[in-house]
Amino acid sequence: MPTFGNGRRVAIVAGLRTPFAKAGTVLKSMSAIELGRACVSELVERTNLDTAQVQAVVFGTVIPSVLAPNIAREVALMPIFPKGVQAYTVSRACASANQAITDAADQIALGHAEVIIAGGAESLSNVPILHSRGFSDVLMSANRAKSVPQKLRAFTRVRPRDLRPIAPAIAEPSTGETMGQSAEKMAKINHIPRDEQDQFALRSHRLAAAGTADGRLTAEIAPAYVSPRYETVMTADNGIREQTSYDQLAALKPVFDRAYGSVTAGNSSPLTDGGAAVLLMSDACARALGYAPLAYIRAYAYAALDPGEQLLQAPVLAAPVALRRAGLTLADMDLVEMHEAFAAQVLSNLAGFESRAWAERAGFSTPVGEVDRTRLNVMGGSIAIGHPFGATGARILTTLCNELRRRDGKFGLLTVCAAGGMGHAMVVERA
Numbered sequence: 001m002p003t004f005g006n007g008r009r010v011a012i013v014a015g016l017r018t019p020f021a022k023a024g025t026v027l028k029s030m031s032a033i034e035l036g037r038a039c040v041s042e043l044v045e046r047t048n049l050d051t052a053q054v055q056a057v058v059f060g061t062v063i064p065s066v067l068a069p070n071i072a073r074e075v076a077l078m079p080i081f082p083k084g085v086q087a088y089t090v091s092r093a094c095a096s097a098n099q100a101i102t103d104a105a106d107q108i109a110l111g112h113a114e115v116i117i118a119g120g121a122e123s124l125s126n127v128p129i130l131h132s133r134g135f136s137d138v139l140m141s142a143n144r145a146k147s148v149p150q151k152l153r154a155f156t157r158v159r160p161r162d163l164r165p166i167a168p169a170i171a172e173p174s175t176g177e178t179m180g181q182s183a184e185k186m187a188k189i190n191h192i193p194r195d196e197q198d199q200f201a202l203r204s205h206r207l208a209a210a211g212t213a214d215g216r217l218t219a220e221i222a223p224a225y226v227s228p229r230y231e232t233v234m235t236a237d238n239g240i241r242e243q244t245s246y247d248q249l250a251a252l253k254p255v256f257d258r259a260y261g262s263v264t265a266g267n268s269s270p271l272t273d274g275g276a277a278v279l280l281m282s283d284a285c286a287r288a289l290g291y292a293p294l295a296y297i298r299a300y301a302y303a304a305l306d307p308g309e310q311l312l313q314a315p316v317l318a319a320p321v322a323l324r325r326a327g328l329t330l331a332d333m334d335l336v337e338m339h340e341a342f343a344a345q346v347l348s349n350l351a352g353f354e355s356r357a358w359a360e361r362a363g364f365s366t367p368v369g370e371v372d373r374t375r376l377n378v379m380g381g382s383i384a385i386g387h388p389f390g391a392t393g394a395r396i397l398t399t400l401c402n403e404l405r406r407r408d409g410k411f412g413l414l415t416v417c418a419a420g421g422m423g424h425a426m427v428v429e430r431a
């Protein structure tokens with residue numbers, strides 16, 4: 001029994017998300033706060049939760065609003081919650097929702113809370129655009145100036161180059177390498193051919209399309225009423241390409257290494273807007289309130305490696321630790337959900353699971369093993385569904401728990417790679 005050593009089990013009661021939309025499309029007018037509020041309010045509604053029971057909201061986001069950086073508190077300040085629901089925001093790159101979930105789980109396990117909503121949201125359509133250092137200095141001087149002539153004088157220092165806006169890059173601050181370049185590097189180091197990447201991307205779209213058509217994915221989605229006009233209702237992800245083919249994918253040009261590369265728009269996750277959340281409770285509280293938990297958090301782990309090495313390979317270091325903490329092996333896992341940043345990354349991670357050298361780096365004598373492909377991302381993954389950085393972890397956990405239940409499985413493993421060379425793994429046990 002997963003009890004965190006003190007008899008307290010952390011239950012995943014339910015999870016829900018907004019539809020995921022490619023950045024710049026249907027959800028572009030909604031901020032991350034609105035996306036977070038949309039999924040959390042519907043999660044509360046669908047679970048018939050008495051919000052007086054909620055002790056905290058923990059949320060993840062990767063590119064926060066500079067005007068409202070604590071997105072969790074803005075979500076908790078929705079009128080459906082009492083004002084006393086404390087809330088904080090975490091950041092662990094693409095594993096930010098996972099960090100929110102494990103923080104919440106720790107608080108419940110410690111007995112500091114009984115009911116927490118955890119998740120994340122991201123609007124990559126609304127990234128803050130910054131002024132240059134030079135223009136910021138001018139604005140600060142103008143702001144300090146005591147007279148109108150002094151203010152105007154400050155602006156005479158502006159040079160054309162100062163007016164160039166700065167957008168956040170999806171690049172490592174420590175190395176300057178973008179995620180896509182890192183995926184390219186991993187494809188080369190691990191000898192992942194282009195055709196295998198494209199086949200994997202095709203699989204992601206096919207499985208996600210099937211999960212949407214038969215309602216399994218749709219069941220995890222709260223329709224989004226698109227603010228500010230509320231004239232559009234989005235009910236399904238818009239990145240899933242039901243009609244894509246291997247030939248179409250194979251025809252796409254590499255994006256991050258145009259001459260010799262293999263990573264394309266088709267075998268990468270797209271920039272995406274969306275929010276996702278899960279309702280966590282202590283098992284005892286869930287039962288007392290009349291909820292039947294979906295699953296329990298059995299164990300989790302985080303790991304990191306040098307970002308200049310293989311940026312997205314750390315799930316290979318985290319997974320064996322999570323499995324050991326769970327007292328289980330890969331063979332016990334009925335399902336494996338792996339975040340798909342890039343097909344090259346998933347295939348590199350899978351190869352790493354089979355490698356003795358990677359096992360030894362993680363402190364183990366035997367590799368994690370070969371993941372049975374029929375148990376892997378059975379409803380597709382981030383390549384097709386999309387990847388709102390701060391939200392993905394909550395989407396994956398929800399899918400894993402729901403599908404374990406449908407298949408009458410017992411254990412599931414999830415992994416997420418993250419910028420900074422970090423990785424996360426969690427083992428869940430069906431309730």
Ligand SMILES: CC(C)(COP(=O)(O)OP(=O)(O)OC[C@H]1O[C@@H](n2cnc3c(N)ncnc32)[C@H](O)[C@@H]1OP(=O)(O)O)[C@@H](O)C(=O)NCCC(=O)NCCS
Nearest residue numbers: 094170179180241244248249264265266268269270271341
């Ligand atoms: C790869 C990336 C640069 C592509 O961006 P983009 O050019 O805006 O992508 P698009 O969706 O417009 O696709 C480009 C083209 O490929 C085509 N395409 C993409 N996926 C396809 C598929 N599965 N099948 C067929 N065609 C596809 C599109 O139709 C489009 O064609 P067009 O130019 O004729 O319209 C962007 O998605 C990206 O940066 N992804 C990585 C995000 C990242 O780093 N995440 C962090 C992970 S941890």
